[in-house]
Amino acid sequence: MTLKSDVSVKVKPREATMRIGDLSAATGSSPRALRYYEEHGLIRSEREPNGYRRYDEATVGDVRTIRSLLDLGFPTELIAQILPCTGEAGPVGDCTALMARATELRDDMDDKVRRLAAARDALSDFVARQGTPV
Known part of the structure; x- marks a missing residue:
């Protein structure tokens, strides 16, 4: 059936x-x-x-x-x-204030990168002056 x-x-x-x-x-x-x-x-x-x-x-x-x-x-x-x-x-809503805050954070990070690079370079110079291989 x-x-x-x-x-x-x-x-x-x-x-x-x-x-x-x-x-x-x-x-x-x-x-x-x-x-x-x-x-x-x-x-x-x-x-x-x-x-x-x-x-x-x-x-x-x-x-x-x-x-x-x-x-x-x-x-x-x-x-x-x-x-x-x-x-x-794309963005939902007004992101202007947020983008300003993100820009501020980015600039703070750039400053930290510069300071870290300067500290690294100073440390490398110190090590080099001591005659220790870098």
């Missing part, structure tokens, strides 16, 4: 999402760090009925930006303000 069906089912394709382990592997950030970023409003997830987190593909870029800014010494509060100004679609 053959059953015939006139019912067609259309399945809506699911958005490209990933669980926390996938996001961790894609970004090199630990799941603990990702939960921290989420707790501080830097990234967002949707929760499955079982409580698992689901992240969209754009979160990979956000996490990479967050990690870069943290490595540069930016506080999470400032990163939360910067992220809307760094999206691929």
